Amino acid sequence: MCGCNADDPGEVPGSPPGGTTGGTGLCCACPASDTISQNGNGTYFTTTDYPMPSIVNKCEIDIVRTATDGTVTLTKSFDLSTANLGTALTDTAAKATATSAIxxxxxxxxxxxxxxxxxxxxxxxxxxxxxxxxxxxxxxxxGDVAVTVDGSTPPPRPTFVSGGVRMTIFLNGSGSVSWTMTHEVGHTFGLPDEYAEILGVPIVPPPTTPGAPTITPPSVSPTTTYIGAPPQANVTFPLTPRRVSPRRPTKYLFDNPSVMGRDGNTTYPMNLFFWVAIEVKKILAAEGAPSTVTIV
Ligand SMILES: [Zn+2]
Incomplete structure (x- = not known):
């Protein structure tokens, strides 16, 4: 258990954790935990010039502290079902692949x-x-996320997350399963896409060179904002025009080079974790220990 006596060297004021404390704060090294269900859209992020739906983050958060450090463990549960496996794959094998990818x-x-x-x-x-x-x-x-493991060949679309709490994994999807899962799991944390496909401006007259683009970027300024728990400042950046959408030739792709933006990118900017500070702050406040919580 935590030490809660302010008179002991290295120990700290407050009371042991006991759920809602009615205003009695946690001691400095006391643990705290809670389960959350939070729509990230409007709470963790906002967007301009491209719409994002509601994206709900369900998970358990466990805060374990010493006097100066500790861990915040974010645990998300998944339940798995299968569809369209055909004869090549067993239910068990499909679920094992999904479990490993998650x-x-x-x-x-x-x-x-x-x-x-x-x-x-x-x-x-x-x-x-x-x-x-x-x-x-x-x-x-x-589970926090209901997963359908789909064996369709070919898959109708890439692996995706809907509403933050439903995921369809297409086992025969193109591209990197590993990167796609990492990006999609990011959505289950209530995080947005940092890319947008926006209707392009047709080139008139159309080019005659085979393979040449037939559109140019539209005049829009899509931006993504990650919300910081005060005094952490919000982070806002533009999605920049990149190329004609590979999947939708009438649309132009705007994106940001991060794991939530550009296909295959494995950059994790600090702002991707602002939500953790927002939720830890809420948990500590609910335990009667209002605190400043930031990502550093
Ligand atoms: Zn996405």
């Missing part, structure tokens, strides 16, 4: 987060810098 994606997010810490400044305590750990669990039903 675990790898979580590992990628932990690696991406390793450059940063969750800094907690609780009144009366030393500042604490906690490491972020992303984990997945597979459950029989009622």
């Amino acid at each position: 675990a790898s994606a979580m590992s990628n997010w932990t690696s991406g987060a390793s450059a940063y810490k969750v800094k907690i400044e609780q009144p009366g305590c030393d500042p604490q810098e906690l490491t972020m750990v992303f984990r997945s669990s597979i459950v029989a039903s009622g």
Whole structure:
């Protein structure tokens, strides 16, 4: 258990955790945890000039602290069902592939987060810098994310997440399964796409060179904003015109080079973890220990 006696050297004021404390704050090194269900759109991010739907982040957050450090473990549960497997693949094998891809994606997010810490400044305590750990669990039903593992050949579209809480994994999808899963798991954290496909301006007269683009970028300025828990400043950046959409030749692709933006990119900017600070702050406040929480 935590030490809660302010008179002991190295120990800290407050009471042990006990759920809703009715105003009695946590001690500095006391753990805290909660499950969340939060729409990221409007809470973690906003967009301009390209629409994003509601994206709900469901997960469990466990905060374990020492006097100066600790871990924030983000655990998301997945339940798996299968569809269109045909005869080439068993239900068990399809689920094993999905389980492995989900675990790898979580590992990628932990690696991406390793450059940063969750800094907690609780009144009366030393500042604490906690490491972020992303984990997945597979459950029989009622997971934070309901996954359909689909064996369609060819798949009708790439693997996708809908509303943050439903995922369809196409086992025969093109491109990198690993990168796609990492990006899609990012959506289950309530994070937006940092790309947009926007109707292009036709070139008149159309070019006669085979393969030449027939559109130019439209005059729009799509931006993505990640919301910081104060005093962490919001981060806003433009999505820049990149190329004609490979999938939709009448549309122009705008994007940002990050794991939530550009296909195959494995950059994890600090702002991708602002949501962790937002949620940790809420949990500490609910435990009677209002604190400043930022990503550093
Ligand atoms: Zn996406």
